[in-house]
Amino acid sequence: SCPRNGRQFTIARRFNNRYGKVFPKVEALLSETPLLPGLDGRKMSKSYGNAINISMTAEETAKRIKKSQTDSERMITFDPENRPGVSGLLSTAAICTGRSEVEIAEEIGMGGSGQLKKCVTEAVNEHFAPIRARREELVQDMDYVKDVLHEGNRRANEVAEATLAEVREAMGMVY
Template structure:
């Protein structure tokens, strides 16, 4: 983790950029994305997608990466990956991403971006890669040995960011080391060869950590997520099965009542109300009344998304066209950047 001093510097820089974006959105290019390891859920929406839509609508040029190659950094299979990708695109568009403004593209479809790995790997040491806390955390979480792909994961991310010369990347605090390594790679390349790349900044997310239905972080692997693609009936069943406790008086107490508090936070996010206010309203109604309120809140919030998504699902040719156009745009950018890199390195023959 970054030390407190460096975090404070990063936070101040992030806040300054946010303020400037409101005035000069065209001065920035944002790269963001997800790994297609499953369906997107409410945690993704409130944690990142909502902010992407806001940035797009503010006029910030944005590119969204679906990082299919990165699925195999910590998994032995690519089962269901195509289905996951198509569903991801539907959720992005249903949530407000406009593919005419914001290209959505696939990692494996942009070879020139991945080719940047070779010169970039020459700019980092093994010790720097070994120190990266995210690599260690991913390895421990997956239970896998440290593969070459996982070890070089931060360099892949540098390629993803720098190929399109993105200068801002939305991140959580734990991802700041990735941004710092990307900045170092850009700086070292520019110094060794020629100035080609910007040094990007992390835009720190101001979203709270979205709890799952069991009080832990919302995660596909925990099975505690409300998927954006779930039906109203599926959502109701999932909420009904969630853990509460025997105290009928509903209170917001994340430490001592994680299940009850997670449900209150879910309802608060979907209604724009405060958890304490909702808890006081339900009072002695108990877990049943709480779950009923949460179910209604979530289903009402997701109804427009589900309606748009259902329409998109009827036209898979359009979804594939969105990806083809996004891939085409990303390839044009990547080829231009790779040509600059070759020229800077004297590798034009």
């Protein structure tokens, strides 16, 4: 978790202890994939050049995956410790397909890194196809995007104002 968030939780907890329960207790909400591995097995990061961006085309995605580093061993196995590049690619395919890394590795078997990269490219592009299509639609209608952002901003301000009113009330600062 981000250290910044930890401070916010502490401030909220201390406030609640002093003034009464105003802020809800916050708990981490983790998906089945709390950490996205990069194509090389390290954490996914734009600065590492191991990330796949939603804005990439299918061709750009294929190019990025093709350039990812693997090893010379022909048999594909999932071994994050000793084969981080191969394992990172297997994890990416697993996330996109809902299958396990081991299952995908066994299916590829002696197909080598070329077959692995082909499998990952297909999985990623298939997974992102509807998202990329929707993104393209939205890019064509920026007025709609701005309206959604403004409405979200309005609703967030409404909630923030109500919370601040509760804070002032709890602190006895209502004049």
